Amino acid sequence: MQNPPRALIDVSALRHNLARVREIAPGARVMAVLKANAYGHGLETAAAALADADGLAVARIEEALALRAAGSRNRILLLQGASSAAQLAMAARDGFDVMVHSLEQLVMLEQRPPGAMLRTWIKLDTGMNRLGFRVEEFAGALARLVRIDGVAPDPTIVTHLASADEVADPKTQQQLDSFEAATRALPGERSIANSAAILAWPASRRDWVRPGLMLYGASPCPRGSGTDIGLRPVMTFQAEVIAVKTVEAGETVGYGGAWRAGRRTSMAVISVGYGDGYPRSAGPGTPVLVDGQRAPLIGRVSMDMVTADVTGLPGVRVGAPVELWGGMLPIEDIARCADRIPYELICGVTPRVPRIIS
């Protein structure tokens, strides 16, 4: 029997990681970031496990509507705000908080017909240079926003950091200084920190923190793993051995004959590939755990299969469980082997992989 790969989702780890965020940032409220299907973990599952968060944040209105449809009664923030009058009306109807990051969005709010009171967050661009009002425009934009009928008083002031994962990079301190200078005299709560900032930049923790990756148990830092900082991995990506065979010295394995056996090699074929979201860039030597024992990949990652060298591993048989990343094999290590970041790996697990709640 051939078992497809599956992603085990440990909901107690999600709750643990939320508690860990509160431990690290005790004074702050937590806006848990659930965009992109909760970083690949399943929006509904994550929303249910994280219902104790002070709010849930998503990138797009479709994600927010899906949360409401799944029964979430949390405060929900649209990180990119509304992109049309129709979206704004939906946001007001469903009580979503909206980000206001551009002049277009400000004008849309000014032109909104009378409706339900909207809670807004306003974004200041302190150097990410993606979304947000520039420092010199900011006070004017905020003044316009608070004058609008139907906008709740005291919008939360937000910025996003570009390099918080690099503690030696002066960019973060510059952004924090620029935020302080531009907002010192203004009312409203503040929100700056993503996961990396929560961990590395205490001054960024303020009224609201916005953790994403760390809730899922992975570390945003270039070195180390989530477990080093008291997090528990939420996703364990598993597959199975579907064939065991021997290749002779000199024979090649897989597409392009890209890997050649230097010696007689016992090999396991494993039921996962890039069609499941296992990164094709994971080169030979990337570890997998076969029956709990580390084995290096050989050959190229195919759509539905990978191959690993199990020479010297006793008792590897068809049906043996394989862990690709998770509880026993840090995703950060796999990301490094594949020249990816953990974010891409968890977000990239494809829809054909069942998420199994455990």
Ligand SMILES: *Cc1c(COP(=O)(O)O)cnc(C)c1O
């Ligand atoms: C995605 C996102 C976050 C969360 O970032 P992590 O690095 O996953 O913690 C926070 N704030 C904004 C605006 C985001 O887009």
